[in-house]
Amino acid sequence: MGLLEIEEVSVQFGGLLAVDDASISVPAGCVTGLIGPNGAGKTTLFNVITGLQAPSGGRVVLDDVEVTRRRPYRRARLGIARTFQRLEAFGSLTARENVLVALEMRRRWATARYDCGKIADELLERVGIAHVAETRVEALPTGSARLVELARALATDPKVLLLDEPSSGLDEQETDALGVLLHELTAGGLAVLLVEHDMPLVMEACSYISVLDFGRVIARGTPREIQADPSVQRAYLGTAKAAS
Amino acid sequence: MSQRWSNLLVWAGTIAFVVLVSKTAWAGNPVNGTSLTNLVVLALPLAGIIAMAASGLVVVYTTTGIFNFAQGAIGMFLAYVDWELTVHHGWPQLFVLPLVVLVIAPLLGIGLDRAIMRHLQGKALVVQLSVTVGLMFAFIGLANMLWNQNTAHSMPALFQGEGFHIGQVLLTWHRFITIVVAVALAIGLRILLFQTRIGIAMRAVVDNRDLAALGGARSSVLSSFAWALGCSLAALAGILLAPETADMSTTTLTFLIITAFAAAVVGRLRSLPLTYLGALILALATQWSGSFLRFSERWTNVPDALPTIMLFIVLLLLPRAEIQFARIGQVRRVERVSSVRDAAIGMLALLVFIVVMSMFVLSNTDTTNLSRFALGMCTALVALSLVPLTGWAGQVSLAPLAFAGIGAVAYARLGGAHGSIWAVFLAALVTVPVGALFAFPAMRLQGLYLALATLAFAAMVEEVFYSQPFAIGAGERSVQPVHLLGIDFTSKRAFLILVTVVFGLCGIGIVALRRSAFGRRLVALRDSEAASVTVGVNVLETKLAVFALSAGIAGFAGAFFAMNAGTLNGPTGFEMIAGLPIVLALVIGGVGFVAGALFAGIFGLSLVIIQSDWHISLWIGLTYLAPGLAVLGIIQNPSGAVVPIGEGFARLLPWRHDARRDYEEMTAATAEPEVGGLGLERPFEEADVLLVDRELGISNEVPRAVAAARSG
Numbered sequence: 031m032g033l034l035e036i037e038e039v040s041v042q043f044g045g046l047l048a049v050d051d052a053s054i055s056v057p058a059g060c061v062t063g064l065i066g067p068n069g070a071g072k073t074t075l076f077n078v079i080t081g082l083q084a085p086s087g088g089r090v091v092l093d094d095v096e097v098t099r100r101r102p103y104r105r106a107r108l109g110i111a112r113t114f115q116r117l118e119a120f121g122s123l124t125a126r127e128n129v130l131v132a133l134e135m136r137r138r139w140a141t142a143r144y145d146c147g148k149i150a151d152e153l154l155e156r157v158g159i160a161h162v163a164e165t166r167v168e169a170l171p172t173g174s175a176r177l178v179e180l181a182r183a184l185a186t187d188p189k190v191l192l193l194d195e196p197s198s199g200l201d202e203q204e205t206d207a208l209g210v211l212l213h214e215l216t217a218g219g220l221a222v223l224l225v226e227h228d229m230p231l232v233m234e235a236c237s238y239i240s241v242l243d244f245g246r247v248i249a250r251g252t253p254r255e256i257q258a259d260p261s262v263q264r265a266y267l268g269t270a271k272a273a274s
Numbered sequence: 275m276s277q278r279w280s281n282l283l284v285w286a287g288t289i290a291f292v293v294l295v296s297k298t299a300w301a302g303n304p305v306n307g308t309s310l311t312n313l314v315v316l317a318l319p320l321a322g323i324i325a326m327a328a329s330g331l332v333v334v335y336t337t338t339g340i341f342n343f344a345q346g347a348i349g350m351f352l353a354y355v356d357w358e359l360t361v362h363h364g365w366p367q368l369f370v371l372p373l374v375v376l377v378i379a380p381l382l383g384i385g386l387d388r389a390i391m392r393h394l395q396g397k398a399l400v401v402q403l404s405v406t407v408g409l410m411f412a413f414i415g416l417a418n419m420l421w422n423q424n425t426a427h428s429m430p431a432l433f434q435g436e437g438f439h440i441g442q443v444l445l446t447w448h449r450f451i452t453i454v455v456a457v458a459l460a461i462g463l464r465i466l467l468f469q470t471r472i473g474i475a476m477r478a479v480v481d482n483r484d485l486a487a488l489g490g491a492r493s494s495v496l497s498s499f500a501w502a503l504g505c506s507l508a509a510l511a512g513i514l515l516a517p518e519t520a521d522m523s524t525t526t527l528t529f530l531i532i533t534a535f536a537a538a539v540v541g542r543l544r545s546l547p548l549t550y551l552g553a554l555i556l557a558l559a560t561q562w563s564g565s566f567l568r569f570s571e572r573w574t575n576v577p578d579a580l581p582t583i584m585l586f587i588v589l590l591l592l593p594r595a596e597i598q599f600a601r602i603g604q605v606r607r608v609e610r611v612s613s614v615r616d617a618a619i620g621m622l623a624l625l626v627f628i629v630v631m632s633m634f635v636l637s638n639t640d641t642t643n644l645s646r647f648a649l650g651m652c653t654a655l656v657a658l659s660l661v662p663l664t665g666w667a668g669q670v671s672l673a674p675l676a677f678a679g680i681g682a683v684a685y686a687r688l689g690g691a692h693g694s695i696w697a698v699f700l701a702a703l704v705t706v707p708v709g710a711l712f713a714f715p716a717m718r719l720q721g722l723y724l725a726l727a728t729l730a731f732a733a734m735v736e737e738v739f740y741s742q743p744f745a746i747g748a749g750e751r752s753v754q755p756v757h758l759l760g761i762d763f764t765s766k767r768a769f770l771i772l773v774t775v776v777f778g779l780c781g782i783g784i785v786a787l788r789r790s791a792f793g794r795r796l797v798a799l800r801d802s803e804a805a806s807v808t809v810g811v812n813v814l815e816t817k818l819a820v821f822a823l824s825a826g827i828a829g830f831a832g833a834f835f836a837m838n839a840g841t842l843n844g845p846t847g848f849e850m851i852a853g854l855p856i857v858l859a860l861v862i863g864g865v866g867f868v869a870g871a872l873f874a875g876i877f878g879l880s881l882v883i884i885q886s887d888w889h890i891s892l893w894i895g896l897t898y899l900a901p902g903l904a905v906l907g908i909i910q911n912p913s914g915a916v917v918p919i920g921e922g923f924a925r926l927l928p929w930r931h932d933a934r935r936d937y938e939e940m941t942a943a944t945a946e947p948e949v950g951g952l953g954l955e956r957p958f959e960e961a962d963v964l965l966v967d968r969e970l971g972i973s974n975e976v977p978r979a980v981a982a983a984r985s986g
């Protein structure tokens with residue numbers, strides 16, 4: 031039983047069934063991969079989990095508590111954090127202020143007292159952008175802005191972290207660092223759901239992978255099993271290889 | 275509260291409101307065939323005019339993403355052009371009407387698009403709104419200058435008011451033609467949008483929000499065409515409406531079009547059939563209230579407020595807005611967050627300046643100028659109320675002066691009559707819940723719709739609030755300046771210094787607030803609501819707080835307005851139309867900055883001084899024209915005038931090394947090549963791909979179709 035359970039979730043946009051009866055289990059302490067071609071419904075599923083999109087059916091359960099009808103900010107307080115595929119950093123705030131906003135919110139419901147400024151600096155250091163702490167995010171390159179979002183998500187001290195294509199815009203070195211960071215985070219008990227197009231990163235970082243195509247989960251298993259699955263190759267890996 | 279319940283509540287509230295008002299204000303006229311026929315015969319032409327004006331709004335909004343506040347003013351102006359040619363020069367209407375509607379109006383529209391509107395793409399909402407509001411003022415001002423409003427103007431109806439009878443009710447040819455034209459337009463617009471290439475292209479922009487958000491994706495022909503069409507529709511509405519008004523007052527003609535805002539909102543600013551339906555319902559409601567309801571005493575002005583009341587209700591009935599993701603392609607303001615120390619130094623300098631002025635320059639025997647300076651500081655204080663709300667949280671409010679008015683009345687009623695210091699704080703306290711109430715519509719409505727709701731609120735307060743016996747009622751209320759620390763602030767000089775100190779303290783407080791957790795949270799909410807909620811920000815609570823804060827400051831400012839005026843007389847000084855220039859001036863100055871608020875005060879002050887010392891006919895025009903034209907300056911500098919002024923000035927201060935460094939960085943940054951020359955003057959590199967991706971808000975994934983095509 032995963033820390034986060036997505037049970038038979040469907041999302042309908044007019045005539046389009048963007049997510050179709052998808053069930054995914056995200057256990058604590060490891061990275062779960064969610065891959066699929068563009069338009070498969072991955073981001074929409076993230077929106078459902080975080081409460082930005084109401085599902086037309088199904089349930090989202092966090093730590094045995096159903097959160098399907100909870101407001102997004104309540105889910106955040108229960109321990110769901112995310113980054114966005116299309117950047118949603120607070121552009122006119124500095125990188126450090128971005129993290130501070132999250133920390134200052136968390137201070138309201140966290141039991142332990144702490145120094146926001148100090149933790150903000152630690153988090154920026156940890157994701158590797160301490161050198162741009164005082165730069166406004168809109169002036170940062172995409173990759174760094176993504177890392178700001180990651181630091182901001184971590185600042186909420188989540189139980190589950192949803193990452194929507196975190197490596198896009200990162201260079202090779204930064205991507206490697208991201209892989210290392212993911213290992214560290216999961217070693218601390220965090221559950222990570224990773225949407226990613228960088229196949230080496232996915233295969234290396236994930237313990238389990240679910241494959242989404244046209245809103246349906248068409249395969250799930252270990253990276254090895256997924257690589258061998260013919261339907262996955264047809265739906266996804268084949269086209270990705272051809273494109274690159 | 276869930277969406278369904280809050281919708282239900284609004285509908286039930288609306289129905290209860292309508293029933294209650296009809297019951298209490300029932301005039302007792304018989305409801306029979308004749309009176310109902312009369313109602314419909316009167317309502318149909320009105321519906322036609324509303325629909326024409328509203329269609330113009332919709333066409334422009336859907337194609338260019340800009341809501342044209344000036345639609346009514348443009349119609350008014352062109353109706354005057356028509357008047358000038360027909361009545362003054364005696365040209366035949368048969369020739370002039372097509373000339374104005376088909377030639378002059380489209381040319382005006384194309385000119386506006388080229389000169390102004392095109393530069394607004396992707397700017398912050400408050401900037402876009404301010405420019406069209408400014409344009410509205412400019413047209414009113416220009417018309418007031420060209421056509422002296424002290425003499426009555428009247429436009430004859432088509433066919434001299436002759437007509438035919440339906441039962442016992444006369445339908446004039448003028449009104450009949452209005453109906454026919456409206457119907458013909460409905461058919462014409464339908465054909466245009468669905469059968470012609472340009473129309474289909476216009477709709478394509480509407481149907482793709484991402485595309486619509488990208489300035490470059492819109493062809494310039496489309497936007498020029500939309501503006502030309504919008505102005506033609508405005509002209510038609512204005513010319514057909516003019517004979518129906520008593521004296522063609524420029525402001526009456528302009529604001530009758532507020533009903534068209536409501537109709538366009540019924541169509542959610544995109545559906546023309548729904549807009550027509552909205553126009554019909556609103557016209558019926560207007561005529562129904564005119565024929566069957568009678569408002570007297572404290573409710574006398576309700577008919578004048580009817581368009582705004584209807585606008586407010588229609589806005590509340592809109593379905594709840596979804597959580598907003600960051601707007602892509604939006605050019606963000608460059609904000610330098612000033613330190614509390616710098617703010618304190620600045621305020622001290624301001625105080626010294628004002629003290630010196632009041633001692634050595636402004637006469638204490640003729641207090642006119644001291645009074646004007648005090649009014650300027652009060653204005654700055656009202657503008658300050660918008661800095662956190664609009665500048666940081668991005669919630670556009672056009673009603674700051676209405677809150678000040680409520681504060682002024684509260685001051686007068688709660689001890690201000692004998693200058694109690696507590697009354698000042700009570701004034702703020704009374705306005706806080708009123709402002710906080712606005713957080714609820716602000717949860718449902720976003721951006722433009724919220725701005726319209728605040729505008730409607732300002733108009734409703736003006737027409738309905740002050741005439742209530744518990745507020746001011748029919749007479750006047752006199753107030754005293756506060757007594758504080760044994761100082762008598764009845765001296766205008768002392769009062770000016772007091773207001774300056776108050777503004778200084780509030781300003782320092784606001785700067786400190788921006789650097790606090792709350793300030794950061796407001797900016798975060800503006801930059802990305804979606805991201806804010808996912809880090810645990812409670813949007814309702816945050817909006818409640820910022821609306822309450824803003825209203826509190828405005829109410830507080832209102833107390834000082836009241837002290838400066840000495841007597842309160844109906845809505846005088848707090849009218850909706852007096853509040854808009856404050857918003858404009860703040861935007862010109864810089865909506866996110868305390869210095870911008872000060873700028874607004876100085877702007878208002880200069881206007882008052884210039885007006886009173888200039889020639890009379892210019893005076894009338896300038897009230898409107900000056901803020902209208904000045905606001906066009908923000909096209910050049912959307913962050914506000916105080917930004918370059920402040921940067922230039924700060925560099926001169928010996929201790930501001932950071933300002934000098936910022937300046938060097940900025941000049942270095944602007945020296946970098948822009949995307950414009952890409953591929954032509956220099957190669958397209960990986961870094962550019964990222965830049966372009968980022969501008970367009972797309973990720974580096976290959977779209978499925980492309981991938982499939984390549985693999986296949």
Ligand SMILES: Nc1ncnc2c1ncn2[C@@H]1O[C@H](COP(=O)(O)OP(=O)(O)O)[C@@H](O)[C@H]1O
Binds near residue numbers: 067071
């Ligand atoms: N708000 C929306 N309204 C309508 N359709 C949407 C919306 N959001 C996403 N979609 C559609 O849902 C499908 C899934 O999109 P998305 O979840 O973004 O895919 P992915 O993240 O896997 O690339 C796409 O076809 C997309 O066009």
Ligand SMILES: [Mg+2]
Binds near residue numbers: 069072115
């Ligand atoms: Mg996606």
